[in-house]
Amino acid sequence: MADPITAVESLLLPVMEAVAGRAGVDPVVRPSEHADAQINAALGVAKQLGRPPREVAQEILDQIAASPACQGVFASLEIAGPGFINLVFSDEFLVSSLREIAVDPRLGVTPVASARRVVIDYSAPNVAKEMHVGHLRTTVIGDALARMLRFMGHEVILENHVGDWGTPFGMLIEHLIDLGEDQVAAELSLGDLDGFYKQARNKFDGSDEFQDRSRHRVVLLQSGDAETTRLWKLLVGLSTKHFNTVYDALGVLLTDDDLAGESMYQPLMGHVITRLATAGLLNESEGADVVFVPGFTNREGDPLPLIVQKGAGGFNYATSDLACVIDRVERLGADLMLYVVGAPQQQHLSMVFAVAELAGWLSPPVEAVHVSFGSVLGPDRKMLKSRSGDPMKFADLLTEAASRAGDAVAAKNPDLGAEQRSEIARAVGIGAVKYSDLSTDRVRDYVFDWDRMLSFDGNTAPYLQYAHARICSIFRRSQAADGSGEISLAEIQQLALTTPQERALALGLLAYPSALADTLSTYSPHKLCTYLFSLSQLFTSFYEHCPVLNAPAEVRSSRLVICDLTARTLSHGLGLLGIDTPEQM
RNA sequence: GCCCCUGUAGCUCAGUCCGGAUAGAGCAGCGGACUUCUAAUCCGCUGGCCGCAGGUUCGAAUCCUGCCGGGGGCGCCA
Numbered sequence: 237m238a239d240p241i242t243a244v245e246s247l248l249l250p251v252m253e254a255v256a257g258r259a260g261v262d263p264v265v266r267p268s269e270h271a272d273a274q275i276n277a278a279l280g281v282a283k284q285l286g287r288p289p290r291e292v293a294q295e296i297l298d299q300i301a302a303s304p305a306c307q308g309v310f311a312s313l314e315i316a317g318p319g320f321i322n323l324v325f326s327d328e329f330l331v332s333s334l335r336e337i338a339v340d341p342r343l344g345v346t347p348v349a350s351a352r353r354v355v356i357d358y359s360a361p362n363v364a365k366e367m368h369v370g371h372l373r374t375t376v377i378g379d380a381l382a383r384m385l386r387f388m389g390h391e392v393i394l395e396n397h398v399g400d401w402g403t404p405f406g407m408l409i410e411h412l413i414d415l416g417e418d419q420v421a422a423e424l425s426l427g428d429l430d431g432f433y434k435q436a437r438n439k440f441d442g443s444d445e446f447q448d449r450s451r452h453r454v455v456l457l458q459s460g461d462a463e464t465t466r467l468w469k470l471l472v473g474l475s476t477k478h479f480n481t482v483y484d485a486l487g488v489l490l491t492d493d494d495l496a497g498e499s500m501y502q503p504l505m506g507h508v509i510t511r512l513a514t515a516g517l518l519n520e521s522e523g524a525d526v527v528f529v530p531g532f533t534n535r536e537g538d539p540l541p542l543i544v545q546k547g548a549g550g551f552n553y554a555t556s557d558l559a560c561v562i563d564r565v566e567r568l569g570a571d572l573m574l575y576v577v578g579a580p581q582q583q584h585l586s587m588v589f590a591v592a593e594l595a596g597w598l599s600p601p602v603e604a605v606h607v608s609f610g611s612v613l614g615p616d617r618k619m620l621k622s623r624s625g626d627p628m629k630f631a632d633l634l635t636e637a638a639s640r641a642g643d644a645v646a647a648k649n650p651d652l653g654a655e656q657r658s659e660i661a662r663a664v665g666i667g668a669v670k671y672s673d674l675s676t677d678r679v680r681d682y683v684f685d686w687d688r689m690l691s692f693d694g695n696t697a698p699y700l701q702y703a704h705a706r707i708c709s710i711f712r713r714s715q716a717a718d719g720s721g722e723i724s725l726a727e728i729q730q731l732a733l734t735t736p737q738e739r740a741l742a743l744g745l746l747a748y749p750s751a752l753a754d755t756l757s758t759y760s761p762h763k764l765c766t767y768l769f770s771l772s773q774l775f776t777s778f779y780e781h782c783p784v785l786n787a788p789a790e791v792r793s794s795r796l797v798i799c800d801l802t803a804r805t806l807s808h809g810l811g812l813l814g815i816d817t818p819e820q821m
Numbered sequence: 822g823c824c825c826c827u828g829u830a831g832c833u834c835a836g837u838c839c840g841g842a843u844a845g846a847g848c849a850g851c852g853g854a855c856u857u858c859u860a861a862u863c864c865g866c867u868g869g870c871c872g873c874a875g876g877u878u879c880g881a882a883u884c885c886u887g888c889c890g891g892g893g894g895c896g897c898c899a
Contacts, residue, residue: 274842317841583825
């Protein structure tokens with residue numbers, strides 16, 4: 237099953253072959269303002285053949301007329317301008333396509349032919365630090381991609397590469413000992429991780445004695461000292477609890493099962509160095525073990541090394557990232573690895589991938605992709621900060637979202653009960669935050685703006701959710717009237733497109749599979765957002781112009797089917813973005 | 822200095838991968854539409870040297886080159 241434009245593309249392949257005299261000519265079917273779609277291939281082919289474009293266009297039309305497969309698909313085909321072919325689908329073709337997706341729980345989306353094993357690395361907060369706005373995009377984008385890839389039939393493994401290892405843990409553990417475990421457990425369970433971290437940091441900066449203890453403690457941690465490990469686990473456990481609170485409030489897929497922190501890769505670090513040495517990639521430079529990566533230079537124009545073992549002997553994140561690649565490819569059997577990591581890491585990741593390729597750990601068909609993203613900015617176009625000047629805390633962000641949305645819901649729909657209202661407020665508030673993040677191209681920075689994201693006008697989650705809620709309202713009423721809220725096969729048989737709004741909406745509904753495919757081809761959730769917004773606009777226009785419940789029986793049945801499909805598509809699409817669709821707002 | 826990302830309407834953004842017709846939305850502004858399924862909406866209007874300059878092409882926001890503005894990165898933090 238494919239949307240009409242994709243369907244026409246494949247129908248036209250033999251036509252183009254006949255006209256151009258060779259196979260594999262793209263018919264260049266594109267959405268059009270002048271018709272349902274336009275075929276642009278005539279101009280290019282005409283040039284190759286040295287013939288007038290309109291003549292070639294006419295020949296394409298002749299071939300289409302002669303093609304049995306094309307019968308009944310088009311209501312009209314017209315040559316326009318220099319040689320464009322404007323096409324209009326026949327209503328019969330659209331209706332029969334709609335009937336197919338109306339009975340399809342997958343809404344016309346076929347699973348991929350060859351599923352990949354995909355590891356998605358996202359979220360990655362730091363132990364003993366509170367999650368803040370800097371973790372928003374990776375968490376929201378990674379989660380949306382995970383949902384989409386799973387739906388397409390891929391085997392998706394989530395990995396939360398938490399920062400649970402490194403030199404800060406010496407001071408954190410010493411500070412934990414100073415305060416007493418019970419005291420710390422009580423404090424941290426209240427969620428004040430940042431306070432704890434800052435106290436430790438201040439002590440570290442102000443006391444030589446504390447610094448010495450901290451450094452010694454790092455050595456103990458790295459050597460696997462039992463008591464130190466126990467204290468470390470205590471900190472990790474308390475932090476994990478905090479992460480889970482945030483994930484739960486946000487509604488993301490991540491659980492403890494997905495934790496794959498830096499600590500996990502420590503036992504593999506020596507192994508990485510050995511294998512790099514064996515591969516002849518290891519060099520010594522200024523006391524450190526490094527790999528020089530072709531194509532990368534430093535400030536002075538000299539070859540830029542990736543340091544894999546520090547002069548003092550320790551490993552760093554380059555080493556653990558390499559260990560990670562090995563683990564994902566060789567143990568997990570991944571053939572696609574997505575790194576949902578901020579744009580500033582671009583060079584680092586390129587170097588890690590390049591080294592992994594040089595070492596032979598990463599080679600086709602196995603693929604590593606940096607799903608990079610820009611920053612979240614405040615109204616001043618600088619990194620979003622709270623009043624105190626620190627990055628805005630995630631927990632505060634979500635509380636404020638629900639509270640602002642709650643005010644709006646209370647104002648617009650005062651009849652709702654308190655419990656129902658708070659549930660809706662959560663869906664709308666969290667949805668708004670997620671959607672505003674997902675709806676702009678991830679490579680760009682975006683400005684975080686409460687008023688805009690919570691507005692019910694424009695390309696926002698509330699607008700899409702509202703469209704969905706209005707449809708649910710229609711079904712509540714129709715159910716009250718006839719006692720059935722389910723779409724029947726008989727109703728699907730009544731399907732007809734009698735107005736321009738119904739027709740436009742039908743085209744939109746049929747485009748869902750290709751919207752999803754486009755989205756995943758570049759791992760760009762904003763493409764799905766753009767599609768869903770446009771679908772909502774088509775629906776509200778339909779809603780204004782086409783009465784459903786008061787229409788004559790056959791029309792009413794048909795429109796109920798269209799409403800049902802629209803609601804399912806909106807709910808499903810938003811679901812893939814991790815956004816809920818309440819039935820009332 | 823080198824590398825990466827980015828520049829489209831007053832504002833926020835699609836469109837750039839894969840070149841096609843007078844460059845699209847939304848917000849804001851102006852003008853209309855509520856005895857009717859949620860007006861949290863809809864309909865219309867106004868608004869653009871697509872950063873600049875060359876080049877390729879029948880055709881460039883889209884491809885190529887150079888420049889300018891903004892952001893980021895460039896050896897032992899992760």
